[in-house]
Amino acid sequence: MTKSHEITAGFVPLLDSALLVVAKEKGFAESQDINLTLARERSWASIRDRLAVGHFEVAHILAPMPIACNLGLTAPAQEMVVPMALGLGGNAVTVSQALWQMMVACGAKDDLDARTNGAALRQVIVGKGPKLRFGVVHPYSGHNYELRYWLSASGIDPDHDIEILVLPPPDMGDALRAGLIDGYCAGEPWNTFGVLERDAHLATVKASIWRSSPEKVLGVNRKWSESNPEALSALLRALYLASLWCGDRSNHDELVELLSRSTYINRPTDWLRPALSGVLHIGEGVTAEIKDFFVPNAKAATFPWRSHALWFYTQMVRWGHIEHTRDHQQIAGSTYRPDLYREALKSLNVALPSANSKVEGALRSETPVGSTGALTLGPDGFFDGSLFDPDQVDAYIASQKRG
CATH class of the missing domain: 3.40.190.10 (Periplasmic binding protein-like II)
Known part of the structure; x- marks a missing residue:
């Protein structure tokens, strides 16, 4: 009999903790021989600190935070890797x-x-x-x-x-x-x-x-990931299967009920349903349909693009959080680990991007891309029409204004 992997994951009670909640509650973690414990925290600083002292192996975390930790911008902090995103938007x-x-x-x-x-x-x-x-x-x-x-x-x-x-x-x-x-x-x-x-x-x-940009990611203690590669791969598979379940609109009523429970977000279902449906309350009784407001699975939503990591890094430089050096850029880009994602999902025959980075803003419409299977990306990019080429980080940083 296979020994189960014991994993504790921290999360903040937000809609985009959905993949972790579903992995536990719908049996996807168990199907991968994982005993998954979820620990709710009120703030991102608490998530960071409890990862640092070993209370968690992994966490639902802000997409730039593992980069900041690896660059030494926040303490206490363990080195982290990001082997998976937890959806786009939100x-x-x-x-x-x-x-x-x-x-x-x-x-x-x-x-x-x-x-x-x-x-x-x-x-x-x-x-x-x-x-x-x-x-x-x-x-x-x-x-x-x-x-x-x-x-x-x-x-x-x-x-x-x-x-x-x-x-x-x-x-x-x-x-x-x-x-x-x-x-x-x-x-x-x-x-x-x-x-x-x-x-x-x-x-x-x-x-x-x-x-089509990342919001929260799976932050993983680097030392734990290196010591427990099978457990990490199993968790990534469980979370990917959970993302498929979350992306199925026929499951949204059940998902809203799960998330609203006192152990998770602990808020009324009417507060949670709009983001899943994409029909949001705007104000003064008005609603609007927002395409791709929150995407849990489609369009490679869980893929840890290195171009996403590098864009966040350029903003850390832009706003004076870190000096731009070749070493800092390398640390930032290598925090996101598509290699771990690819290795974990091989057995699921998942359609994967053929590259680890892309030019952000280049896809103006939904576009089939070369991959290991049928995969559609985009549209992506910035409202002002600019492009971010991860191979041209120096030029991009030089082109940005502080204000």
């Missing part, structure tokens, strides 16, 4: 009703278009007195870097024209209502909560700022 920028009305007066629309609504926000900021304040969940988060990218490409200097504060995701809506912040970038269900319970309004979404 966050939004939510603003107070007062700010939204000012943006509407400057041309903002309910279509959540990043370009139009970013231009409206810029007009508001130019004509406003005290600085607006926006919340993000962690300095080394996709939320922070994508919010900054959106603001900067809209002509707003995020370091001088506004203030950016760090808050845990569950506190965002209450901070908005209390007037402590004017907007925030967070994952679901906290944007839906803001709209339904705190009179907020969505300004734009991740799927508009950087389409």
Whole structure:
């Protein structure tokens, strides 16, 4: 009889913890001889710290955080690898009703278009007195870097024209209502909560700022991964099978019920269903269908693209978090490990990309790509039409403005 692998995974109660929850609750972990224990944490700092001291082997974690840890930007921290993404998309920028009305007066629309609504926000900021304040969940988060990218490409200097504060995701809506912040970038269900319970309004979404981009990934203690390759491969297979289940719309009612349980997100099903359906509450009773708002499996959603890692690295350089050197770039790019993903999924005959990196923004429509099977990628890319070529990191960093 095969001895089961004992794995403890940390998670923050967000919609994109779904793959871990489903792997445990629907038997995919058990089918791979894994005894999977899930440990809920309130903040990303706690996730990082408990990984560092060995309370967890793996964790649901912010996509840039393992890179930051490996670059020595945050302590305490163990070296990590990222052998899998946990889906694409899933966050939004939510603003107070007062700010939204000012943006509407400057041309903002309910279509959540990043370009139009970013231009409206810029007009508001130019004509406003005290600085607006926006919340993000962690300095080394996709939320922070994508919010900054959106603001900067809209002509707003995020370091001088506004203030950016760090808050845990569950506190965002209450901070908005209390007037402590004017907007925030967070994952679901906290944007839906803001709209339904705190009179907020969505300004734009991740799927508009950087389409087909990663939100959370599987962060793995590097030493544990090297000592337990079979256990890690088994976990990746379980999570991939869970992603297929999550991607099937016929399972969404059950998925919402699972996630809403007190041991997981512990929030009403009505707060969770919109992100899965792609029909989100925008504000003032309006809903909008957002294509690819959260993608758990399609379009290589769980593949750990090295180009994603390197883009996050360029933003760490851009905003003064790290000096750009050849060694730092190498550390960042090698944090994401498509080789581990490929090895683990061989036995499942999964369609895989033929490359480990891609030019971000090159796919303007859904595109069949060369791979080990039928696979469609895209559309991807940035709202301002720019491209990121991972083979041209120096030039990309040189081309970026701070504000």
